[in-house]
Amino acid sequence: MGEPEKVQTLDERQNWYWKKNIKFISGLLVIWFLVGLGGGVLFAVPLNEVPFFGVTLSFWIGHQGAILVFVLLILSYAIRMDKLDREYYEKKLEK
Amino acid sequence: MSVEVITIIMVLFTFALYTGIGWFSRVKDTSSFYVAGQNVPTVANGAAIAADWMSAASFISMAGLVAFLGYDGTIYLMGWTGGYVLLALLLAPYLRKFGKFTVPDFIGDRFYSNSARTVAAIATIFISITYISGQMRGVGIVFSRYLQVDIIVGVLIGMAIVGFFALLGGMKGITWTQATQYFVIIIAFLIPAVAISLQLTGNPVPQLALTSSDIVERLSTIQVDLGMTEYMAPFTNLSMLNVFMIALALMAGTAGLPHVIVRFYTVKNVRAARWSAVWAIIFIALLYLTAPAVGAFAKYNLISTIADQPLEEVQDIEWVSKWETTGLLQFNDLNGDGIINFSEGSADNEVIIDKDIMVLSTPEVANLAPFIIALVATGGLAAALSTASGLLITMSSAVSHDIYYRIFNKEASEKQRLRVGRLSLLVALLVAAYVGINPPGFAGEVVALAFGLGAASLFPVILLGIFDKRMNKEGAIAGILTGLIFTLVTISLILSRTIFGTEEAIIDSFFGINAQGVGVVGMILNFIVSFIVSRNTPEPPIEIQQLIENVRAPEMDDNLEAAATKESE
Structure with missing residues (x-):
């Protein structure tokens, strides 16, 4: 058994799976940045003028809101990847 | 009780x-x-x-x-x-x-x-x-x-x-x-x-x-x-x-x-x-x-x-006196009026409290x-x-x-x-x-160092190892060393008073960034250096490239696989 000479690259379906995965992650990370470092830091001064119940909007994002969004991001990743896994096997079936 | x-x-x-x-x-x-x-x-x-x-x-x-x-x-x-x-x-x-x-x-x-x-x-x-x-x-x-x-x-x-x-x-x-x-x-x-x-x-x-x-x-x-x-x-x-x-x-x-x-x-x-x-x-x-x-x-x-x-x-x-004996809470009646002046951050503050x-x-x-x-x-x-x-x-x-x-x-x-x-x-x-x-007398600084070094060394290499197929040994090592050395040196210079015992800090901050945040700069340098070095050195061996391909493929899930095969039969 010799060393393989060429890398066995992903087939069409696997490629589709990986691209979808990257797309999900990128989308989630954009939200991660905009809410956390955006709402909590970069836009904190203007958002501090916006009232939110007893506090200001940026205070809430910085202390609680961003954390809630982070939970939702990780949850939606797990759910969407489960769905993607199923779709992958369904595609395999079609072949 | x-x-x-x-x-x-x-x-x-x-x-x-x-x-x-x-x-x-x-x-x-x-x-x-x-x-x-x-x-x-x-x-x-x-x-x-x-x-x-x-x-x-x-x-x-x-x-x-x-x-x-x-x-x-x-x-x-x-x-x-x-x-x-x-x-x-x-x-x-x-x-x-x-x-x-x-x-x-x-x-x-x-x-x-x-x-x-x-x-x-x-x-x-x-x-x-x-x-x-x-x-x-x-x-x-x-x-x-x-x-x-x-x-x-x-x-x-x-x-x-x-x-x-x-x-x-x-x-x-x-x-x-x-x-x-x-x-x-x-x-x-x-x-x-x-x-x-x-x-x-x-x-x-x-x-x-x-x-x-x-x-x-x-x-x-x-x-x-x-x-x-x-x-x-x-x-x-x-x-x-x-x-x-x-x-x-x-x-x-x-x-x-x-x-x-x-x-x-x-x-x-x-x-x-x-x-x-x-x-x-x-x-x-x-x-x-x-x-x-x-x-x-x-x-x-x-x-x-x-x-x-x-x-x-x-x-x-009772709780005040008990914490006072541990030394984590101290009062210092600076103006001698017998009244506690609690104004954290100002010169007249008379309360020293450990945040812990x-x-x-x-x-x-x-x-x-x-x-x-x-x-x-x-x-x-x-x-x-x-x-x-x-x-x-x-x-x-x-x-x-x-x-x-x-x-x-x-x-x-x-x-x-x-x-x-x-x-x-x-x-x-x-x-x-x-x-x-x-x-160690400088526990807080050491923690800043640990997070900074983690950000500047381990995080970029792991990330690139997964997502950049072309990343090779030369790039990764050059990147880690750049990130580590930059962060270590900068943090030591900023915290030189506690680390080397100098009278004044050698530098106040790195262009306005303090010791806790400077790891980010080390991280960015790590990314840049490893990218440039890896693109100018041989690509990783074939079995490593294969390894990365395999990680990208969906996992073989027995249940889903079985369901798929069963239906197709």
């Missing part, structure tokens, strides 16, 4: 519980010793990750830090949870798929280099020791106040318990013990929070009371009246640049924490790794959404109890039942011990697996490796006990 007696009973009870669980899930082979045989249920693993990840810093220190930083305390709240997002989305599922034991193992194999493996192992050991010293300080504080024993005795008791079940149970024992500890931690954190929330705002849900009541507004006003910064306003304690950089450094540093990453190897497949991450963030968020409320309530209570009050009356309060006592003293300040005070002490210990045991396993596997087995003795048998693993765990335990008894 006094608070001390109740505390001793509760601590003994929980220690017996942890030890019993460690005993029942003890293991005999190396795979279970390091990664729990990969058969731990998702929810239990999630709770264990949460307990492992939430250290004494999260339980004891964080709410106190937030109480004194106000808005800018978001660096910890958002920094630590935001880093968890990076870990869950970018690292955990793929590292699980690679199926390596440890972080240095991944780095060594992916970059086909024992130098890379060694650098990663040393970084792992350094980060772990730094962390343990923090946990031991937490244990020391709790014991010295609530058990009224000497800090040395306290640390030794703690180390004996951690060592006992870590040696016996390995990772599997630890996983179940940590899952139990999570529930102790969260109950101990929530019960006093609910009680104080009810007392101050009439709302029993502290997480909601923070925003729905006017408590933050009131606190902001009182603080301004006393000459402190406005609690709700951003960037009063740190500049916007620093809040941004520190939050980012804590995020990347957290994502690269080796003892948390290793947790994701204890699940049975990639799907379970994703769902463990979900459970863990839910468990973590429960505490992290409560901490800012506890911080604000505690600060409010503290100010109303001591600010502008007669010094003698305050010193007669905020959470622990909160139930006493609010006059809650002795049972609750004991509960908080027990929770603080659970947080410190659960993290310390995870760190010990990580440290011993870096020595026995990554350095001894992979580099020095490739023929080592299971038994030999297990023996070296236990031996290095014992050594790590002694080092940790020593650090706990003689904490």
Whole structure:
């Protein structure tokens, strides 16, 4: 058994799976940045003028809101990847 | 019964519980010793990750830090949870798929280099020791106040318990013990929070009371009246640049924490790794959404109890005098008027308070039942011990697996490796006990260094190892070294007063970025250097490229596969 000479690259379906995965992650990370470092830091001064119940909007994002969004991001990743896994096997079936 | 007696009973009870669980899930082979045989249920693993990840810093220190930083305390709240997002989305599922034991193992194999493996192992050991010293300080504080024993005795008791079940149970024992500890931690954190929330705002849900009541507004006003910064306003304690950089450094540093990453190897497949991450963030968020409320309530209570009050009356309060004897709370009547002037940050301030006592003293300040005070002490210990045991396993596997087995003795048998693993765990335990008894004078700086170095070294290499197929040995090593050296040098220059004992800091900051945030610059340099070097050196060998291709392919799931085949038949 010799060393393989060429890398066995992903087939069409696997490629589709990986691209979808990257797309999900990128989308989630954009939200991660905009809410956390955006709402909590970069836009904190203007958002501090916006009232939110007893506090200001940026205070809430910085202390609680961003954390809630982070939970939702990780949850939606797990759910969407489960769905993607199923779709992958369904595609395999079609072949 | 006094608070001390109740505390001793509760601590003994929980220690017996942890030890019993460690005993029942003890293991005999190396795979279970390091990664729990990969058969731990998702929810239990999630709770264990949460307990492992939430250290004494999260339980004891964080709410106190937030109480004194106000808005800018978001660096910890958002920094630590935001880093968890990076870990869950970018690292955990793929590292699980690679199926390596440890972080240095991944780095060594992916970059086909024992130098890379060694650098990663040393970084792992350094980060772990730094962390343990923090946990031991937490244990020391709790014991010295609530058990009224000497800090040395306290640390030794703690180390004996951690060592006992870590040696016996390995990772599997630890996983179940940590899952139990999570529930102790969260109950101990929530019960006093609910009680104080009810007392101050009439709302029993502290997480909601923070925003729905006017408590933050009131606190902001009182603080301004006393000459402190406005609690709700951003960037009063740190500049916007620093809040941004520190939050980012804590995020990347957290994502690269080796003892948390290793947790994701204890699940049975990639799907379970994703769902463990979900459970863990839910468990973590429960505490992290409560901490800012506890911080604000505690600060409010503290100010109303001591600010502008007669010094003698305050010193007669029981909790005040007990904390004064530990030296963590001090009064200094500068103007000699007998009235306490509490104005943190100004020259007339007469109160020196260690932020670590905020959470622990909160139930006493609010006059809650002795049972609750004991509960908080027990929770603080659970947080410190659960993290310390995870760190010990990580440290011993870096020595026995990554350095001894992979580099020095490739023929080592299971038994030999297990023996070296236990031996290095014992050594790590002694080092940790020593650090706990003689904490370095610059503990805070060392922690900044650990996160900064994690962000500047481990995080970029792991990320590039997964997502950049073209990344090779030369690029990774050049990147790690650039990140490490830059961050190490810059932090030492900024903190030269405590590190080298110079009169003045050699540089004040790196273009306005302080020591805690400078790891981000190291991280960016790491990314740039490794990219340039890798593109100008040979591509990685064919089997490594194949390895990365395989990680990108979806996992073979027996159930889905079987269903698909069945239908097609």
